[in-house]
Amino acid sequence: MNKDIILKETKSFVKDKLYKEGSGHDWFHIKRVYNLATYICEKEGGDEFIIKMTSLLHDIDDWKFSNNNNTTENFLKSLHVDEESISKIINITTTMSYKGGVANSDQNSLEGKIVQDADRLDAMGAIGIARAFTYGGSKNRLMYDPHIKPKNFQNLDEVKNLDNHTINHFYEKLLKLKDLINTDTAKQIAEERHRFMEIYLDEFYYEWNFNKEK
Ligand code: ADP
Numbered sequence: 001m002n003k004d005i006i007l008k009e010t011k012s013f014v015k016d017k018l019y020k021e022g023s024g025h026d027w028f029h030i031k032r033v034y035n036l037a038t039y040i041c042e043k044e045g046g047d048e049f050i051i052k053m054t055s056l057l058h059d060i061d062d063w064k065f066s067n068n069n070n071t072t073e074n075f076l077k078s079l080h081v082d083e084e085s086i087s088k089i090i091n092i093t094t095t096m097s098y099k100g101g102v103a104n105s106d107q108n109s110l111e112g113k114i115v116q117d118a119d120r121l122d123a124m125g126a127i128g129i130a131r132a133f134t135y136g137g138s139k140n141r142l143m144y145d146p147h148i149k150p151k152n153f154q155n156l157d158e159v160k161n162l163d164n165h166t167i168n169h170f171y172e173k174l175l176k177l178k179d180l181i182n183t184d185t186a187k188q189i190a191e192e193r194h195r196f197m198e199i200y201l202d203e204f205y206y207e208w209n210f211n212k213e214k
C-alpha cells in the first residue's frame with residue numbers, strides 16, 4: 001500500500017473511532033494537531049509520513065479512555081506498514097503524553113518532538129481554554145471554586161480521580177506548557193497562546209470578583 005493510501009485509511013479509522021469523544025480528544029482535535037504538526041514539519045524538517053501518521057494516531061491508545069492499548073499496532077499491521085515505521089510511531093504515541101505532569105514524556109526523535117509540540121499547542125490558547133472547560137464539564141466539575149487553591153499532583157491515580165475545579169488545570173498544566181515546547185517554530189506559536197491565556201485569566205478573576213462585598 002502506498003503512503004497516501006495508508007494516510008487516507010488511517011484518517012477514516014481515527015475519524016470513526018474518535019468522532020464524538022467527549023473529553024477533548026475528538027476528531028477535530030486530531031485534525032488540528034495534524035495541521036499544526038504538518039506546519040511545524042515544513043519549517044523544522046523530519047519525516048513527514050511518520051509525523052502525519054503519529055498525529056493521527058496519538059490519542060487512540062490514550063491511558064484515560066482506552067482499555068486496550070495495542071489498537072494502534074494492530075491497525076498498522078493490518079495495513080502492512082513496515083516494521084520500522086510501526087516501531088517509530090508506537091514509540092512516540094506511547095511516550096508523548098503529559099499525564100498530569102507525572103510522566104517523563106521527553107522525546108528523542110525530531111518527529112516525536114514535533115507531534116508533542118503540536119499536541120501541546122492545541123492545549124493552549126483559545127482552543128486550549130475551551131478544551132479544559134469541556135473536559136471539566138465531562139467530569140461534572142465546577143469551573144472555579146476560590147476556596148480550592150491550585151495544587152500539583154504526585155501520581156497518576158490522583159490525576160484521574162481528583163475532584164477539582166477547571167481553573168486549577170491552568171496552574172497544574174496549561175501555563176507550564178510554553179516552557180516545555182521543543183522546537184523554535186512551535187515556541188513562537190506558544191508565546192502568543194500563552195499570553196492569551198494570561199489575559200483570559202485576568203479577565204476571568206476580574207469578572208468573578210466584580211463588585212464583590214469586602
Ligand atoms: P495529554 O494526553 O496530552 O497529556 P490530556 O489527555 O491530559 O492531554 O488532556 C486532553 C485535554 O483535556 C487537554 O486540552 C487538557 O488540557 C484537558 N484536560 C486534561 N485534564 C484536565 C483537567 N483535570 N481539567 C481540565 N482539563 C483537562
Ligand code: NI
Binds near residue numbers: 029033058119
Ligand atoms: Ni492529543
